[in-house]
Amino acid sequence: MRPGGPPNSRALQPPQQPGTPGRSRRRPDLTLPLPQRDLTSLAVPLPLPLPPSSAPSSTSSSGALSGPASLGAPTPPTSAGSAPPNPPPLCELERVRRIGSGAGGTVWMVRHRPTGRAYALKVLYGNHDDAVRRQITREIAILRTAEHPAVVRCHGMYEQAGELQILLEYMDGGSLEGRRIADEGFLAHVARQVLSGIAYLHRRHIVHRDIKPSNLLIDSGRRVKIADFGVGRILNQTMDPCNSSVGTIAYMSPERINTDLNDGAYDGYAGDIWSFGLSILEFYMGRFPLGENLGKQGDWAALMCAICYSDSPQAPRTASPDFKNFISLCLQKNPANRPSAMRLLQHPFVAQPQPQPQPLAAPPPS
Template identity: 70%
Template sequence: MATTSFSELERVNRIGSGTGGTVYKVLHRPTGRLYALKVIYGNHEDSVRLQMCREIEILRDVDNPNVVRCHDMFDHNGEIQVLLEFMDKGSLEGIHIPLEQPLSDLTRQVLSGLYYLHRRKIVHRDIKPSNLLINSRREVKIADFGVSRVLAQTMDPCNSSVGTIAYMSPERINTDLNHGQYDGYAGDIWSLGVSILEFYLGRFPFSVGRQGDWASLMCAICMSQPPEAPPSASREFREFIACCLQRDPARRWTAGQLLRHPFITQNSTDYGFKSS
């Protein structure tokens, strides 16, 4: 999409609210196309605004079939507004996928998007079911880069506490683990594993609810053994989840390695979720 004039956009309805922003379905009147417009709250200091604009500029270059496309950005009345690809079927939050073949298709799509982002030195930092969107073509895409950070040698490591604690890795919640080192790529893989296991089980895979208080979630995630797929699942799926949910982040598989895991490669037929 070519650069758009903000005045050409018409708000249709609100489709969601998240950390720091509200998302609207908007109509681009000249073309009749639908988009999502994320309005980021608040009047930010110049330095923060500059950093946000810099991140969004980088995200405009992201082009992958399994990542929600960022089309344009507006600085309107002191609010930063981001024009995004519209996903007409919404998020995967609350979805139950007990069959492994369609779950493998979905997982492959998310992994493909994550592999692309990680290769571009982008860590998402908030992978969770509500940030995985689907459209009527059954394409699954990673969304919400409001908290992503572009990693480069010149930048600070991932030490700002953003994201949803329920899906955070143990070493991110408790910095005493792993000698205070945090690998954002491995953190994304943990969050992916928790999300995929939740889809399979139809519930949050820890002993507490994901809306539980901070202390209960911290105990469940940091003090107990990582959750496992049940014995009734295939060996391939159980091992796949184990490769994601290693307590030691150095032992977690990368997105590239997981794309070659038998759970993904042996279920390569399209069972309802379109693969990229």
């Protein structure tokens, strides 16, 4: 070996700095340009997560955690750029009466004592593990930013003794479950509102997956809004399928029940359109549209066979041509043939002038 060391010893030595003795700079007039940064293009739309040690921990006097941020998830800003207001403390909410129940939980009408404002409080069934709790918390943080006239407002979430409770906008007319709307003008008014809410959710890449009459609420001003989006999907994924509601299966699209019908592909947006069309047809007919003797709470095997293999239900012969065509578009067996919510809003049936408010038929006695 040569005394000067290994052949590549020169490459292992640190480079000489410019201006040091023994090596002159060939072009002293050359400089390296620094990269320019456009600071206006570096805005981050959502706040970065806080470190675990600095996560907010505001607790109401009742021991409940107030809002999603208190469960460790940042609250995204609204479309205007400001975070939605925090919900009132749970200790200030007084339960007035129970207004509904389902597979996911029980809904109470509550009143905010200091202001007298009414809310709906959904108490979720069961004790959820940490992964499900985190997922629900993330969904609530997103849903709190949803602002649309046809979407029920989500104000926040509480946790008390391991129980999750979601604070929602209160709709004093209740759900449209069991209501018949025979007047096509008013039915178009209802369909237009629901479609606009679905289009809004789809623009935000939110798929409802459970559109049905019991999730469509109305108030005394005849405003119709979509409820139970987001959280219901999470609960359905984590609950035992044997305990799920048959009534929910009744409004599923054929390709969601039987993936062989569409080569295994499921388009959640098109699935919402099927469920919406079936609900609107049910309002018009005053009964579940899939068969005279097949109810939505009947034999689930017969129900799924009717959805997947029977012809799509159609509007009665007494209906107008526009309504018949509208329903046929919503209930196309091939999901690729179902128009989007935005396209359906341009259909002549829902584009007709808004009618005067009409009374709703009372739901049948249970």
